[in-house]
Amino acid sequence: MRHPLLARPGLYVITDGPRADLVAAVTAALAGGARLVQYRDKTQDAARRAEEARALAALCARHDAGFIVNDDVELAAQVAAGVHLGEDDADIAAARTRLGDSAVIGVSCYDDFDRARSLAARGADYVAFGAFYPSSTKPAARRATPELLRRAAALDVPRVAIGGITPENAGPLIEAGADFVAVISAVFGTGDITRAASRFASLFPSP
Numbered sequence: 073m074r075h076p077l078l079a080r081p082g083l084y085v086i087t088d089g090p091r092a093d094l095v096a097a098v099t100a101a102l103a104g105g106a107r108l109v110q111y112r113d114k115t116q117d118a119a120r121r122a123e124e125a126r127a128l129a130a131l132c133a134r135h136d137a138g139f140i141v142n143d144d145v146e147l148a149a150q151v152a153a154g155v156h157l158g159e160d161d162a163d164i165a166a167a168r169t170r171l172g173d174s175a176v177i178g179v180s181c182y183d184d185f186d187r188a189r190s191l192a193a194r195g196a197d198y199v200a201f202g203a204f205y206p207s208s209t210k211p212a213a214r215r216a217t218p219e220l221l222r223r224a225a226a227l228d229v230p231r232v233a234i235g236g237i238t239p240e241n242a243g244p245l246i247e248a249g250a251d252f253v254a255v256i257s258a259v260f261g262t263g264d265i266t267r268a269a270s271r272f273a274s275l276f277p278s279p
């Protein structure tokens with residue numbers, strides 16, 4: 073069954089921290105209509121990470137938006153969030169045991185349909201593909217094509233597209249079946265985060 077937080081397609085923002093105005097930046101993205109927020113912070117500063125994750129979890133709850141922690145199952149458990157797992161991260165079964173059935177667990181599938189099929193069968197709540205376009209955030213990311221999104225319709229699990237996505241180039245991905253577009257720089261790297269988020273949000277059908 074589709075997780076309730078993934079029922080409505082839309083914009084999935086991923087933070088680009090550390091940044092001093094993190095909570096204000098995410099507040100602005102939510103005001104623009106972001107439906108999912110991922111806390112992605114590759115630093116080792118456990119105290120700041122815990123404090124920020126707790127603040128963002130409360131903020132997202134107030135906006136009825138999903139909140140997902142990148143990589144770190146223990147931090148997700150601490151703040152009752154979901155988690156996003158890539159190929160170098162925890163195993164999905166271990167994450168499910170730790171976080172429980174109600175947590176959103178998303179997985180990176182890169183350009184790999186068989187990985188998506190296998191992880192969907194093992195209980196992933198969404199499968200993410202990409203990068204679809206060159207990404208300044210992750211220049212070495214493997215590349216995927218919209219055809220993969222079309223093929224993944226058969227998996228009957230929400231599909232997320234990531235990598236170099238802008239309001240100008242997101243259309244073909246949504247048309248190919250992306251339920252969410254996941255974006256870092258084209259939202260958080262702009263001078264007007266709310267406007268950038270609302271441009272993405274307007275590409276999806278309104279509820």
Ligand SMILES: Cc1ncc(COP(=O)(O)OP(=O)(O)O)c(N)n1
Nearest residue numbers: 142156157158159180200232234254
């Ligand atoms: C929604 C979404 N899709 C893909 C990724 C990438 O995950 P991963 O391959 O584990 O790489 P890092 O983000 O951890 O560098 C993601 N974070 N979110």
Ligand SMILES: Cc1ncsc1CCOP(=O)(O)O
Nearest residue numbers: 207209210235236255256257
């Ligand atoms: C984390 C990640 N995984 C594949 S591309 C990417 C970065 C996406 O960031 P941007 O939206 O700035 O290209």
Ligand SMILES: [Mg+2]
Nearest residue numbers: 143157158161
């Ligand atoms: Mg990861």
